[in-house]
Amino acid sequence: xxxxxxxxxxxxxxxxxxxxxxxxxxxxxxxxxxxxxxxxxxxxxxxxxxxxxxxxxxxxxxxxxxxxxxxxxxxxxxxxxxxxxxxxxxxxxxxxxxxxxxxxxxxxxxxxxxxxxxxxxxxxxxxxxxxxxxxxxxxxxxxxxxxxxxxxxxxxxxxxxxxxxxxxxxxxxxxxxxxxxxxxxxxxxxxxxxxxxxxxxxxxxxxxxxxxxxxxxxxxxxxxxxxxxxxxxxxxxxxxxxxxxxx
Amino acid sequence: xxxxxxxxxxxxxxxxxxxxxxxxxxxxxxxxxxxxxxxxxxxxxxxxxxxxxxxxxxxxxxxxxxxxxxxxxxxxxxxxxxxxxxxxxxxxxxxxxxxxxxxxxxxxxxxxxxxxxxxxxxxxxxxxxxxxxxxxxxxxxxxxxxxxxxxxxxxxxxxxxxxxxxxxxxxxxxxxxxxxxxxxxxxxxxxxxxxxxxxxxxxxxxx
Amino acid sequence: xxxxxxxxxxxxxxxxxxxxxxxxxxxxxxxxxxxxxxxxxxxxxxxxxxxxxxxxxxxxxxxxxxxxxxxxxxxxxxxxxxxxxxxxxxxxxxxxxxxxxxxxxxxxxxxxxxxxxxxxxxxxxxxxxxxxxxxxxxxxxxxxxxxxxxxxxxxxxxxxxxxxxxxxxxxxxxxxxxxxxxxxxxxxxxxxxxxxxxxxxxxxxxxxxxxxxxxxxxxxxxxxxxxxxxxxxxxxxxxxxxxxxxxxxxxxxxxxxxxxxxxxxxxxxxxxxxxxxxxxxxxxxxxxxxxxxxxxxxxxxxxxxxxxxxxxxxxxxxxxxxxxxxxxxxxxxxxxxxxxxxxxxxxxxxxxxxxxxxxxxxxxxxxxxxxxxxxxxxxxxxxxxxxxxxxxxxxxxxxxxxxxxxxxx
Numbered sequence: 126x127x128x129x130x131x132x133x134x135x136x137x138x139x140x141x142x143x144x145x146x147x148x149x150x151x152x153x154x155x156x157x158x159x160x161x162x163x164x165x166x167x168x169x170x171x172x173x174x175x176x177x178x179x180x181x182x183x184x185x186x187x188x189x190x191x192x193x194x195x196x197x198x199x200x201x202x203x204x205x206x207x208x209x210x211x212x213x214x215x216x217x218x219x220x221x222x223x224x225x226x227x228x229x230x231x232x233x234x235x236x237x238x239x240x241x242x243x244x245x246x247x248x249x250x251x252x253x254x255x256x257x258x259x260x261x262x263x264x265x266x267x268x269x270x271x272x273x274x275x276x277x278x279x280x281x282x283x284x285x286x287x288x289x290x291x292x293x294x295x296x297x298x299x300x301x302x303x304x305x306x307x308x309x310x311x312x313x314x315x316x317x318x319x320x321x322x323x324x325x326x327x328x329x330x331x332x333x334x335x336x337x338x339x340x341x342x343x344x345x346x347x348x349x350x351x352x353x354x355x356x357x358x359x360x361x362x363x364x365x366x367x368x369x370x371x372x
Numbered sequence: 373x374x375x376x377x378x379x380x381x382x383x384x385x386x387x388x389x390x391x392x393x394x395x396x397x398x399x400x401x402x403x404x405x406x407x408x409x410x411x412x413x414x415x416x417x418x419x420x421x422x423x424x425x426x427x428x429x430x431x432x433x434x435x436x437x438x439x440x441x442x443x444x445x446x447x448x449x450x451x452x453x454x455x456x457x458x459x460x461x462x463x464x465x466x467x468x469x470x471x472x473x474x475x476x477x478x479x480x481x482x483x484x485x486x487x488x489x490x491x492x493x494x495x496x497x498x499x500x501x502x503x504x505x506x507x508x509x510x511x512x513x514x515x516x517x518x519x520x521x522x523x524x525x526x527x528x529x530x531x532x533x534x535x536x537x538x539x540x541x542x543x544x545x546x547x548x549x550x551x552x553x554x555x556x557x558x559x560x561x562x563x564x565x566x567x568x569x570x571x572x573x574x575x576x577x578x579x
Numbered sequence: 580x581x582x583x584x585x586x587x588x589x590x591x592x593x594x595x596x597x598x599x600x601x602x603x604x605x606x607x608x609x610x611x612x613x614x615x616x617x618x619x620x621x622x623x624x625x626x627x628x629x630x631x632x633x634x635x636x637x638x639x640x641x642x643x644x645x646x647x648x649x650x651x652x653x654x655x656x657x658x659x660x661x662x663x664x665x666x667x668x669x670x671x672x673x674x675x676x677x678x679x680x681x682x683x684x685x686x687x688x689x690x691x692x693x694x695x696x697x698x699x700x701x702x703x704x705x706x707x708x709x710x711x712x713x714x715x716x717x718x719x720x721x722x723x724x725x726x727x728x729x730x731x732x733x734x735x736x737x738x739x740x741x742x743x744x745x746x747x748x749x750x751x752x753x754x755x756x757x758x759x760x761x762x763x764x765x766x767x768x769x770x771x772x773x774x775x776x777x778x779x780x781x782x783x784x785x786x787x788x789x790x791x792x793x794x795x796x797x798x799x800x801x802x803x804x805x806x807x808x809x810x811x812x813x814x815x816x817x818x819x820x821x822x823x824x825x826x827x828x829x830x831x832x833x834x835x836x837x838x839x840x841x842x843x844x845x846x847x848x849x850x851x852x853x854x855x856x857x858x859x860x861x862x863x864x865x866x867x868x869x870x871x872x873x874x875x876x877x878x879x880x881x882x883x884x885x886x887x888x889x890x891x892x893x894x895x896x897x898x899x900x901x902x903x904x905x906x907x908x909x910x911x912x913x914x915x916x917x918x919x920x921x922x923x924x925x926x927x928x929x930x931x932x933x934x935x936x937x938x939x940x941x942x943x944x945x946x947x948x949x950x951x952x953x954x955x956x957x958x959x960x961x962x963x964x965x966x967x968x969x970x971x972x973x974x975x976x977x978x979x980x981x982x983x984x985x986x987x988x
Contacts, residue, residue: 154473158481165485165871169492172878180871181443183482185450187865188426190479193458193471195416204413232410236417242835243424249374252576255798255832256378257385258411259567259575262799264389267564271743272986274557278550279962280984283969301539305547306970312551313963316933318766319956333551337931338508340548341920342515343540345501348917349494349520353591356491359484394741396638396734398690415797415832422831425861432857440879479865486867490893493900495591497924500903512923549916552932556914558958559936560801562951565751567804571947574807574939575798577839 133174140175151367159367162359204229282309308336379570386568426451450478515540622716623652626659626708628723636737636987639700639730640688646708646720653680660709660717661686663698667705667722672696684708688728700729736987746961750954758950766952771910771928772941775809778908779816782883788823789813790882792873792898794889794913795866798832801936802914806888807840808939813886814844818853826859827876829869834861870894874901887911887926888935891918899925912938 140160147156164179197216206213206220208229214221235254242251286306288298314326315333322330364370385407392400430444430451457470501513522537524530566572626646634641644661656679662671663686672695677684686706688698698704703725710718758764782789791810796803810826817824826841828834838859845854862872874897877885885902887895888911895911895918902909903925911922912930922929930938933955940948965984972980 154477158477161478162481162485165482165489168874169489172875177440177443177875178446179482180875181446182450182478183486183865183868184863184872185426185430185447185452186454186474187479187483187868188423188861188863189451189454189458190475191864192419192423193455195419196459199412199416203409228406229413232413235410236414239414239417239832239835240420242421251835252374252378253381254414254417255575255836256381258414258797258832259799259804260382260385261389261407261411262797263382263564263567264386265393266560266799266801267386267568267744268390268393268740270557270560270564271747272737272740274553274560275958275962276739276743276984276986278554278557279965279969280981282550282966283973283981283984285973286970287974301543304543305550306966308544308547309550309554309966310963312548313554313959316551316555317956317959318769318937319764319953321765321767333548334508335511336544336548337552338511338923339515339540339544341923342512342517343519343537343545344917345494345498345512345920345924346516346519347541348920349498349516350523352488352490352494355484355488356591359488362481362484390744394734394737396636396731398638398640398730401638418831418835419864420831421835422828422861422864425831425834425856426863429857429860479868482871483865483867486871486897487893490896492591493896494921495588496900497896497921501924512920552916552919554962555933555955555959556936558955558962559805559914559933561747561958562751562955563801563804563936565748566948566951571755571951572804572808572939574811574840575804575836577836577843 147367151369155367159363162363204233208233282306307332312336375573375576378576379573383568383570386564423451515544623656623710623712623718624649625718626710626720628706628708628720631704631706631724631726633726633728634685636731636734638690639728640690640698642686642688642698642704642726642728643683644686644706644708644723644726645683646723648682648710652710655712655714656680656710657713658711659684660711662707662709663688664705664707665699665702667724669705671705671707698728701727703727739984739986747954747958750957751951754953754957755947755950758946758953761946764946764949764953766937766941766949769930769934769938769941771912771930771934772938774908774910774928775813775942776816778884778886778910779813779820779822781908783820783822785883787883788825788880789817789884789886790873790877790880790902790907791824791826791886792889793826793828793833793837794887794891795829795869795894796833796890797830798836800890802888802890802912803830803833805936805939806912807836809886809888809942810837811840811844812942814841815848818845818848818850821850821853824858825876825880825882827862827869827873828859829862829864829866831861831864834859866892866894870897873898877901877905877907881905882907885909887913887922888930888938889913891915891922893918896921896925902926 144156144160147159151159161179161182164175167173168176201213202217202220206217206223207226209225210220210223235257239251239254242248282305284302286299286302288295288302290298311329311333313333314329315322315337317326317330320326361371388400388403389407392404427448430447432438433441433444434448454471454474457468457474460468498516501509501516518533518540519537522534524533526533563572567575626648628644628646630645632643632645633639634643646659648656648659658679659677659681661674661676661684663674664671674686674696675684686698689696691697704727705722705724706726707722708720710720712718754764779789791813793803793806793810798804814824824841826837828837838856841859842851842854845851862869876882877898878901882902882905885898885907887898887902887909891898891913892915895913895915899909899911899922909926910928910930911926912935913919913922914932914935916932919929919931923931937952937955940952969980969984972978
């Protein structure tokens with residue numbers, strides 16, 4: 126037996142002993158949570174069997190979780206419950222007296238068409254269902270983006286560059302407004318695809334990328350503390366809920 | 373049939389969505405709600421395709437004794453335990469002991485820990501930014517540092533940093549975000565248009 | 580490498596301490612003392628219903644009821660209760676209440692006839708408002724009405740959107756037609772796009788696989804659709820070079836589309852035999868489980884090139900940093916503004932926002948797509964003109980221009 130293998134057996138033994146001791150002292154459920162937490166953290170060192178175990182368990186269980194969520198929260202009340210309420214009355218008694226809605230046959234048929242793609246011959250028919258979903262969203266997107274991402278943003282940028290306050294001309298606010306105005310224009314220039322970034326246009330595009338980079342930095346910095354607080358949360362779980370060292 | 377029907381369907385459904393946006397009639401609002409419900413239901417059907425793929429890939433690995441095949445057993449075990457506990461009606465749809473406890477003591481801790489790994493990754497990403505050589509990267513780093521340090525007590529410098537951070541968030545940050553959003557809006561509109569009129573059809577595959 | 584690890588741990592610890600300090604330093608909010616006012620002894624007066632306005636630009640079934648009440652009684656009235664009936668001597672049904680000091684109520688009725696809260700359009704409605712005082716005395720108003728609600732055929736507040744749709748349609752059709760006629764359209768180079776071929780070539784030389792991540796969007800998300808087109812190009816090259824490709828998916832519909840896209844690409848490259856559905860597979864549709872799975876694939880398969888193109892949320896940095904640690908060339912692109920910075924820092928090339936959408940036109944050089952790209956540029960030019968004219972108009976005190984650009988929902 127080589128040294129590497131021996132070491133991994135020793136680690137396995139330690140993990141198993143710690144697991145058993147933890148169950149005896151702290152109970153089964155919190156122990157499972159704590160060990161899975163540690164398994165995931167172990168990835169920071171390198172890929173290892175414990176991470177692989179947690180990862181694979183997570184993938185399988187989460188896929189099934191959303192599957193059953195979808196079934197009970199969507200299919201039962203919104204499909205079966207509307208198609209033929211008595212069918213699901215035992216699960217959702219509130220639906221019992223609702224009228225049946227034959228129109229709900231359409232998503233049922235489209236859903237089955239979608240599943241046809243598992244067949245190699247009739248797979249193409251699943252595109253009908255797909256076309257339905259893509260079409261719905263495309264129509265929605267067209268008007269939604271036009272309003273919120275185009276007209277609304279332009280409207281927000283139409284303001285007075287010359288700002289006054291109670292004591293007269295406000296230099297700081299005026300400079301800020303000029304920079305917002307210039308920043309938006311230069312940012313837009315940067316996103317021009319069909320014109321070469323040369324001359325004055327090129328200078329605009331370069332200013333645009335400078336403003337973009339400052340923004341990316343700001344956004345990055347803004348997120349750091351939020352991410353660290355997630356780690357604080359996990360540490361609280363390990364040292365508080367599990368080990369009981371902090372309260 | 374293979375292409376015309378889906379393309380016609382896309383056109384009709386998307387045109388309806390555009391029209392209902394401008395016409396506030398009961399009947400259109402009624403249909404709109406139906407369409408949205410239908411897309412959600414079709415989405416749940418699709419999950420079956422996903423589960424099938426997961427089963428197929430995992431089972432294939434086990435059968436071929438591919439590298440790390442043992443872990444595929446773990447995946448399938450997780451999958452089946454969760455499905456059985458989630459679907460057995462006697463166990464009380466969704467309110468059953470096994471299903472709920474698997475969620476709270478297996479899924480939640482792993483998920484929260486994966487998310488918290490970001491604390492380390494954001495540090496290593498910041499470290500990479502530290503080594504920035506170009507002017508643009510240095511600008512990014514500078515803005516990031518100012519924002520990060522805005523709550524840190526540093527005596528008289530604190531207010532200056534906090535003011536500067538506030539200004540960066542209010543002024544250049546706002547300007548660039550607007551430019552990006554306007555661009556995204558135009559791109560999204562163009563894509564929606566191309567889909568409506570069948571110019572963009574990558575989502576239908578080719579054959 | 581070791582130094583870097585130390586520094587990373589050090590930085591994390593510092594940040595951790597700061598965060599903890601900030602959290603502990605947060606003081607608890609103070610509770611305000613409530614003020615008890617004295618009540619007048621005389622009975623409260625009746626509310627007076629002044630108007631019932633139909634809400635414009637809707638399907639009807641909505642009415643804003645306004646009433647008046649003496650201000651000096653504000654403190655002694657607990658609430659107003661609102662009632663509606665379809666005739667003055669009919670059965671008045673309680674709709675809801677407004678707090679004392681508030682003199683209007685938005686009555687949102689049901690459009691369903693069998694609903695007890697049914698509110699027909701174009702028919703007379705009558706209202707009554709009861710004022711309830713602190714001492715429990717209730718005073719009824721005179722019956723107000725008749726008022727009517729009505730539905731409209733067109734939402735006037737959305738005129739700017741309609742103009743936008745029409746203009747954009749004209750631009751798109753015009754430029755697509757001119758591109759079809761063979762008019763050469765210039766497009767500026769995009770580093771991220773030009774790197775695609777080189778990145779595939781590198782993986783081929785190294786004999787390592789290529790990982791293509793479509794993100795956590797649905798099949799109808801714009802970013803995902805853009806990514807499908809790029810995936811098609813990448814897959815075709817990959818098939819030609821006979822490199823391995825892995826496409827783990829988050830959404831099952833995205834997976835089935837991606838399977839179609841990759842299968843077609845392999846067919847076009849003349850290598851349909853190389854394709855199998857196992858190249859494009861479903862992982863899970865839980866965000867972090869998906870990341871855990873991809874991280875696993877990265878550290879085990881060691882891909883030479885990673886593509887992250889599509890819709891991404893918090894997982895972006897976990898993916899990009901893990902990819903970085905295995906030394907892969909990384910090309911990313913997303914329209915999620917909050918995630919772009921992480922890709923910029925951790926990836927070799929990043930397509931920012933609209934650049935991702937444009938990428939499909941770049942790679943395909945399809946005149947139809949290039950024409951649409953040109954229309955987008957015209958859209959930007961119009962945005963710039965509108966902003967400049969708007970700012971000038973505001974400078975001269977002409978606010979009507981800004982009003983015109985307002986969408987009233």
